[in-house]
Amino acid sequence: MSAHSPVVSQLPLPPMASWRSSLRGFKQSPPDFLLDLYRAHGDILRFRGFFTVYCLNHPEFVRQVLTKAWPDYTKKTIDYRVIAGTLGKGLVTNDGPDWAHQRRLMQPVFANRHINKFDTVINDMTALTAERWRAAGEDPVRLDLDMSRVAFQVVSRTLFGAEIDEVADEMVGFLNELNQHPLRLSALLTMYPRIPLPSNRRFLHTKARLHEIVDGLVAAHGTNAEGEPDIVDHLLAARDEDSGLGMDADQIRDEIITLMLAGHETSATSLTWTFYLLSQHPEIEQRLLAELDQVLGGRPATSADLANLPYLKQVVQESMRIYPPVWGIARRSSEDSEFGGFHVPANSYLAITMHVLHRHPEFWSEPERFDPDRFAPGSGKSRHSYAYLPFAAGPRACIGASMAMLEVQLVLAQLIQQFRVTPVAGHPVIPEAVVTLKTRFGMPVTVKPR
């Protein structure tokens, strides 16, 4: 039966999870709550929170939404509407023909031939963290904050070059302030910015300051760009093939703010969890160190080295399986659809949860075990390709996936060769699902030079 067959609406609705468990469980830990629902009800179910949500837990259903019939599943969801208050019409929150046009313009900017040249910037920014870690001595450092700093420095330098350094701290402050949990009341209220509330006034003021800084940087950039082109050079030069037109100033600004936000907390989260997992699995850490030592002998890795460091990649892939930085995404169906014999009505909210897919027992044995060999060359060939989706899939997959993989591997390779990273004993390590899977109480660690 096709997804648009007229009899779809006569199919049964998916099983409904008990409403009692819904809101409280969802508030405590959305990813674990959705995993519990999967264990109780299987590959498709619905639950009632603020509204009815349909959970699609089988990779084949996910393929239908993200790839096979993707235009039928939009981003017209509350969380994306809230995020759009900050990101405007940037790639993450744009939709429809406007999005398709922007994606076409921006795709070449993220071609590997450009991205691979960022290895020097990534290594230079990582070296600044290494310097600070060396100065820390026995004192704990905040791994999560340090990874956030290095990831921000990387994305901002690759966007603008060194000229951003002076305003970088101020920008991080603004971005963090704007990047609240999209379902928090103050965030929801930003959808109605004209309501004269102190939180809305603060939001508009912060956003205006951020716009001012970005516009200033872009204006200055246009006049002094020299040397290796950075991402902003590419954005300014991008032209539509048919019309020959480039992006207007508002669009450029929205894309820049989008790349800054989408491209820094995600990579930082991945790095934080990868260091944590390695600290808990010394035998895997040793194997990684042996590979790094053999190929690099203590020096930082370049893009070209990565082909000779297969275990490094496996470690990062497996870390993103257990702790997917983007733990779940939402879509809205614009048509009635069928999934596995069930009817999902038009206009429904759909939840795709990487945290659940990455633990689906049909595709992963002992899913809680950290085992980078799951990604060894040749293994997992029969695994469904949508059972592992840290960067999503289909036309709206992460545009920065190659850059993120390069960055996470290079930062990790440099720092782990130089430091033994050990979480402070007794400090609670609890994931907190905001847009990314952060650590609720941060991650203090000691960093002992090797």
Ligand code: HEM
């Ligand atoms: C480990 C790091 C990263 C992870 C796990 C990640 C994950 C994701 C995921 C899951 C999506 C799809 C969201 C959805 O469809 O609802 C996405 C989209 C996106 N990501 Fe990433 N991302 C990472 C790093 C980056 C970087 C470094 C950049 C850019 C500098 C970036 C830019 C974007 C953009 C612009 C989109 C929207 C693409 C579109 O809809 O056309 N991401 N990312």
